[in-house]
Amino acid sequence: MTENQATDVKYGERAIEEGKLITFPNPRPGRVYNISVTLPEFTCKCPFSGYPDFATIYINYCPDEKVVELKAIKLYINSYRDRYISHEESINQILDDFVAAADPLSITIKGDFNPRGNVHTVVEVSHKK
Numbered sequence: 001m002t003e004n005q006a007t008d009v010k011y012g013e014r015a016i017e018e019g020k021l022i023t024f025p026n027p028r029p030g031r032v033y034n035i036s037v038t039l040p041e042f043t044c045k046c047p048f049s050g051y052p053d054f055a056t057i058y059i060n061y062c063p064d065e066k067v068v069e070l071k072a073i074k075l076y077i078n079s080y081r082d083r084y085i086s087h088e089e090s091i092n093q094i095l096d097d098f099v100a101a102a103d104p105l106s107i108t109i110k111g112d113f114n115p116r117g118n119v120h121t122v123v124e125v126s127h128k129k
Contacts, residue, residue: 019075021101023066032105035067036060039077042111047084054114055087057094061107064129068102087113091123099127 009017039057046053057077076097080090091111098107110124 015075016078016081019077019079020072021076021097022069022072023102024069026063026065026067029065032062034060034062037070037073039074042077042080044080044090045082045084047086050084051116053087053116055111057091058110058112059094059098059107060109061098061102062105064103064105066102066104068098087111087121087123091125095125095127103129105129 037059039059042055042057044053044055045051059073077094083090085093091109094111095107095109098104098109104127106126106128108124108126110122113121113123
């Protein structure tokens with residue numbers, strides 16, 4: 001591997017860096033239904049120690065006019081991997097960004113963080129129109 005190959009930004013890294021919540025029109029507007037997405041590989045960094053934090057993120061929402069594209073959710077969630085952010089702030093920020101992008105009828109986001117130092121944290125936030 002050349003030095004340039006080691007320092008070049010890879011296509012996946014670019015996609016993650018640009019990670020935005022992309023939406024498309026709800027195929028069944030007016031029908032109340034729930035979408036559940038589980039993301040078992042969430043990572044971020046503790047803003048105090050720099051240690052990595054790992055979690056499973058659960059997103060449950062009832063769409064209104066827009067649905068969030070699944071690949072976009074994956075890339076957006078992966079954008080947290082090198083971010084220094086607390087458990088509480090990360091889940092609240094994900095909720096804020098999701099509501100701004102999709103404006104769902106209702107949404108609950110739960111972050112179930114792996115235990116670290118004998119402490120297990122679960123953060124759950126909700127929003128309703």
